[in-house]
Amino acid sequence: MCSIIGYKGASYAAPLIIESLRRMEYRGYDSVGIATIDAGNILVSKGVGKVAEVSRALGFQKMPGQIGIGHTRWATHGGITNANAHPHEACTSKVAVVHNGIIENYRELKRDLISSGHSFKSETDSEVIAHMLEESLSVVQDKVKAFVKVCSKLKGAYAFVAVFSDGTLCGSRYDEPLIVGLSNDGYFISSDVLGFLQYTDKAIFLDNKDIAVVAGENLYLYDSDGNAVRREITQVAWELGAADKGAYAHHTLKEIHEQRKTVLSGMDQNEKDLISFCDILLQAKSVYITGSGTSYHSALLAKYIFAKLAKIRTEPILSSEFQYVLDFIDKDSVILAISQSGETADVLNSVKHAKETGAKVLSIVNISTSSLARLSDSFLTVNCGPEVGVAATKSFTGQLSVIYAVTDRLCGYSLGIVSKKQAIASAIEDVLSLEDNTIKLADLLKDLRDIYILGKSLHYPIALEGALKIKELTYLHAEGIAAGELKHGPLALIDENSIVMVINPRDNTFNDVLSNAHEIKSRGAKIIGISTEPDEVYDHFINIPNFDSILYPLIEIVPLQLLAYHLALKKNADPDYPRNLAKSVTVK
Numbered sequence: 001m002c003s004i005i006g007y008k009g010a011s012y013a014a015p016l017i018i019e020s021l022r023r024m025e026y027r028g029y030d031s032v033g034i035a036t037i038d039a040g041n042i043l044v045s046k047g048v049g050k051v052a053e054v055s056r057a058l059g060f061q062k063m064p065g066q067i068g069i070g071h072t073r074w075a076t077h078g079g080i081t082n083a084n085a086h087p088h089e090a091c092t093s094k095v096a097v098v099h100n101g102i103i104e105n106y107r108e109l110k111r112d113l114i115s116s117g118h119s120f121k122s123e124t125d126s127e128v129i130a131h132m133l134e135e136s137l138s139v140v141q142d143k144v145k146a147f148v149k150v151c152s153k154l155k156g157a158y159a160f161v162a163v164f165s166d167g168t169l170c171g172s173r174y175d176e177p178l179i180v181g182l183s184n185d186g187y188f189i190s191s192d193v194l195g196f197l198q199y200t201d202k203a204i205f206l207d208n209k210d211i212a213v214v215a216g217e218n219l220y221l222y223d224s225d226g227n228a229v230r231r232e233i234t235q236v237a238w239e240l241g242a243a244d245k246g247a248y249a250h251h252t253l254k255e256i257h258e259q260r261k262t263v264l265s266g267m268d269q270n271e272k273d274l275i276s277f278c279d280i281l282l283q284a285k286s287v288y289i290t291g292s293g294t295s296y297h298s299a300l301l302a303k304y305i306f307a308k309l310a311k312i313r314t315e316p317i318l319s320s321e322f323q324y325v326l327d328f329i330d331k332d333s334v335i336l337a338i339s340q341s342g343e344t345a346d347v348l349n350s351v352k353h354a355k356e357t358g359a360k361v362l363s364i365v366n367i368s369t370s371s372l373a374r375l376s377d378s379f380l381t382v383n384c385g386p387e388v389g390v391a392a393t394k395s396f397t398g399q400l401s402v403i404y405a406v407t408d409r410l411c412g413y414s415l416g417i418v419s420k421k422q423a424i425a426s427a428i429e430d431v432l433s434l435e436d437n438t439i440k441l442a443d444l445l446k447d448l449r450d451i452y453i454l455g456k457s458l459h460y461p462i463a464l465e466g467a468l469k470i471k472e473l474t475y476l477h478a479e480g481i482a483a484g485e486l487k488h489g490p491l492a493l494i495d496e497n498s499i500v501m502v503i504n505p506r507d508n509t510f511n512d513v514l515s516n517a518h519e520i521k522s523r524g525a526k527i528i529g530i531s532t533e534p535d536e537v538y539d540h541f542i543n544i545p546n547f548d549s550i551l552y553p554l555i556e557i558v559p560l561q562l563l564a565y566h567l568a569l570k571k572n573a574d575p576d577y578p579r580n581l582a583k584s585v586t587v588k
């Protein structure tokens with residue numbers, strides 16, 4: 001969840017590190033810190049807040065030295081304070097560490113370190129690593145041996161980078177990503193390729209427990225026993241420009257608007273990859289689809305689409321619940337994992353558990369170099385470019401596009417997705433032009449305590465996703481409800497002060513959902529209809545274009561995303577960086 005970066009090379013480290021942290025800030029934005037080495041001294045500067053403001057206030061830019069580390073934090077252990085911000089130094093200020101992950105046994109380790117005389121300045125689990133390195137180095141005097149010893153004692157998932165006062169930069173990982181970037185003038189060690197992609201596209205993805213050491217002008221790699229190893233250099237492909245927000249006020253707004261194009265990229269799958277992906281799916285005795293948050297909503301929608309068109313029965317399971325239903329999974333099962341980042345801990349854990357049973361793993365990811373893609377027997381990419389806004393928008397419709405492309409292949413191309421691409425793009429263009437309408441609705445909804453969104457069949461996952469967008473961006477309580485379930489309980493919540501949104505384009509659920517809308521209206525509530533046709537039951541109406549009914553989900557989510565964005569602005573919330581959240585959730 002945190003971002004970590006280390007640099008050693010011919011350039012000044014601080015400006016490079018600030019830029020890297022700015023690009024990785026979506027991983028966590030509670031606090032930020034930098035350490036550089038100058039004339040054999042470690043200089044540390046850190047504070048609570050976002051990269052731009054802390055960096056400006058503390059003058060990061062002017063920190064001297066060509067070696068350094070940096071961190072943005074998503075707090076897990078210890079409050080959001082300056083003391084808990086990384087980097088953390090050991091007692092003698094000869095080593096400083098930035099860490100991402102959770103050291104599960106930090107209490108025991110800390111207790112032992114305190115009893116051997118170490119004193120701690122923070123409440124974090126991370127600080128133990130700095131003291132452990134200091135302790136080990138006093139015994140073995142060799143950084144690789146010290147790393148081997150320290151890593152062998154850590155329990156939990158981690159990636160950390162340490163900088164030593166003698167100018168050595170080292171990093172290691174276990175179940176959290178850590179990637180070495182090789183540029184013309186030096187080396188980066190980063191939790192994300194975005195940390196160095198502006199400087200180089202040559203990367204080494206470290207294996208679990210690998211140790212990377214940059215000493216002098218060279219990079220050395222070791223395995224967990226300290227034996228020298230070689231790892232392949234990968235060329236990373238990415239559209240860098242797309243990570244800027246351009247003329248838009250926020251990344252989130254830009255990413256919502258980009259959907260007119262990105263929705264098509266997910267449908268453009270390489271035929272060979274699509275065939276091998278579908279072959280694995282077709283050979284499965286049982287198919288489980290897993291994901292978290294928005295990606296779980298894609299999984300849920302995939303269940304309806306696969307069933308309706310490809311006649312394949314699948315079971316969607318939240319990744320955080322996956323290990324508790326493992327009894328069903330065996331070598332004839334296929335797990336389809338959906339994840340924008342490909343680094344979500346719950347998803348990776350599900351996949352690892354499934355692999356232990358011999359099940360095959362398929363995935364749909366946005367980042368083809370991610371841990372999930374690497375763990376998969378076959379994967380397809382969403383190809384929507386970097387998504388910076390913490391709330392998933394274009395990656396959601398991108399995931400749906402891949403699901404439609406897979407379904408089309410599975411049903412012998414009877415969906416004809418390729419011939420519908422232009423129509424899909426212009427339908428999205430049409431709903432994007434409804435932005436003024438959503439601004440007016442945001443005014444109507446901004447003072448409510450609760451917002452309900454109803455949908456049936458294909459529209460139910462969209463109701464859930466629309467509610468998630470409103471929750472994360474506006475901090476209002478929003479609930480997606482299966483329209484037919486209303487009478488089984490939630491109707492009790494409705495009174496004359498309620499406003500209920502109803503997703504109801506013309507398809508085989510239309511009449512039932514219209515009846516549900518009437519039932520709500522007769523309790524005095526107001527109704528906002530999202531539909532292809534107006535009706536007297538709607539007090540407010542968002543008119544979406546008539547379309548191929550199976551494809552409606554791609555279209556109808558867009559006004560809900562716009563509404564959530566504009567509601568966030570009305571409530572003075574930062575739509576790009578919602579409080580308490582991080583984009584890549586790499587802890588359990």
Ligand code: AGP
Binds near residue numbers: 342344
């Ligand atoms: C979506 O708006 C959320 N920020 C969150 O639910 C997200 O979808 C979830 O954490 C899963 O992320 P992933 O797709 O990268 O695995």
